[in-house]
Amino acid sequence: MAALSLLSLIALLLLPALLLLLSIIVRPRPVRIPLKNRHVFITGGSSGIGLALAHRAAAEGARVSILARSQAKLKEAREAIRLATGIDVATFSADVRDFDALRRVAEEAEPVDVMVVNQGVFVAEELAKQELEVVKLIIDVNLIGSFNMIKAFLPAMKARTDRRPASIALMSSQAGQVGIYGYTAYSASKFGLQGLAEALQQEIIADDIHVSLVFPPDTDTPGLVEENKRRPPLTSIIAASSGAMKADEVAEKTINGIKSGSFIVPCNFEGYLLAILTGGVSPQRSYVMAFVEMVSAGIVRLACLFFQWSWYSSIENWHSQSKQ
Secondary structure, eight states, X not given: OHHHHHHXXXXXXXXXXXXXXXXXXXSSOOOOOOOTTSEEEEETTTSHHHHHHHHHHHHTTOXXXXXXXXXXXXXXXXXXHHHHHSOOOEEEEOOTTOHHHHHHHHHXXXXXXXXXXXXXXXXXXXXXXXOHHHHHHHHIIIIIHHHHHHHHHHHHHHTOSOOSXXXXXXXXXXXXXXXXXXXHHHHHHHHHHHXXXXXXXXXXXXXXXXXXXXXXXXXXXXXXHHHHTXXXXXXXXXXXXXXXXXXXXHHXXXXXXXXXXXXXXXXSHHHHHHHHHHOTTOOOOOHHHHHHHHHHHHHHHHHHHHHHHHHHHHHHHHHHHHHO
16 A cells, blocks of 8 residues: 555656656647638638638638639639628639649739648549559649649748748548558548658748648548448448548638647547557647647557457458358
8 A cells, every 4th residue: 555655656746747848848839820811721622621611711800712623613612601701712723733823823822821731532442443543633632732732832931921820731531540441542642641741840840830730530521422422331331430520610620720730630539549649750739738648549559459350340241241
């Protein structure tokens, strides 16, 4: 009993010291990124999460620009935002795979304070069946398109006269934290965003530009409705382990993450577990969250092993039934 009491005393004494240490070493430092009266530029802004983000940013008092390929959808989105908020947004039509077109948009648009790289292509199919042209499309839009956006807009962001903190937010996916059956190309494109984000944050921190990496689960959007019609049954079974969210819910989490300068922005409980487990050497601004990651990583790893057990059991059962 005495030994237990001594251990408890030591733990109580060490805890403040550990928290103090974490408050000193976590980097980058905490930051607040204002949106009011600032220019927020959103790709994929004509529908789904991008449109919800545009609504949110406009409601926060930001000057909003949205980019997409379809002129018709951009017009519809602009009217919807005007009706909902009374604010007129700027629209730009371009393909994120076309760097020259994006560079022209960057020259035409006002300097950007907050850029949300949200475009995405999602085609769920086993790699053995998926055409390489589709794989290339997914990689080009989701990953190379993100490079194109950043390369086109970063010079003006670095040279901005508004010296308040700025932000680049990349819309990843929970499939960018863990590989999912049928998501080989999609997961590869989204996993790549984390490497991009981690290295980019080191390169632009001196310019007071802060990177956020958002990890939404399945989100109720027109794109998901269409995808559900064709994705493999096993994909739906495994993806169901993390519940779907509404686009507006993801937009709220994203906007809050941007304003707080959070590097990793999870959107639901499963996302927080994955963020703890896959954080690795990602930047962490909150010393409290750094402490939670330290003490809970082992337990979360065990929980994720149970998820893997469930997924592989589903795969085994599916193939066993298919053979019968």
